[in-house]
Amino acid sequence: MTTKHRALTTGLKAALLTTVLGVAGQAAWAQDGKAITTVVKISGIPWFDRMETGVALYAEQHPEMTISQVGPASADSAQQLQIVQDLVARGTDAWQLCRWTPVSWRGF
Numbered sequence: 001m002t003t004k005h006r007a008l009t010t011g012l013k014a015a016l017l018t019t020v021l022g023v024a025g026q027a028a029w030a031q032d033g034k035a036i037t038t039v040v041k042i043s044g045i046p047w048f049d050r051m052e053t054g055v056a057l058y059a060e061q062h063p064e065m066t067i068s069q070v071g072p073a074s075a076d077s078a079q080q081l082q083i084v085q086d087l088v089a090r091g092t093d094a095w096q097l098c099r100w101t102p103v104s105w106r107g108f
Contacts, residue, residue: 033064034093039083040071041098
């Protein structure tokens with residue numbers, strides 16, 4: 001077996017395992033009625049509007065979960081940080097962040 005073939009085989013096995021674990025994990029989360037929020041850099045621009053379409057579609061496919069997307073109305077890392085702090089305070093189960101810069105998140 002060549003090195004290239006071995007790398008491809010290993011990569012395919014890893015991808016399959018990741019998919020299986022992801023599906024199993026998703027089912028466990030769905031049973032618990034978890035809340036997941038995506039926090040974007042700024043709301044109201046085409047890139048993140050399109051992203052919100054995908055978030056809404058996923059929410060429709062998983063009505064047993066609370067799934068949403070939020071973001072500041074203007075390009076402001078301080079507003080984005082406040083949104084995340086609010087999510088943490090509310091006990092949101094999971095959140096995904098499209099952050100501004102590592103510097104803006106120091107001390108979080």
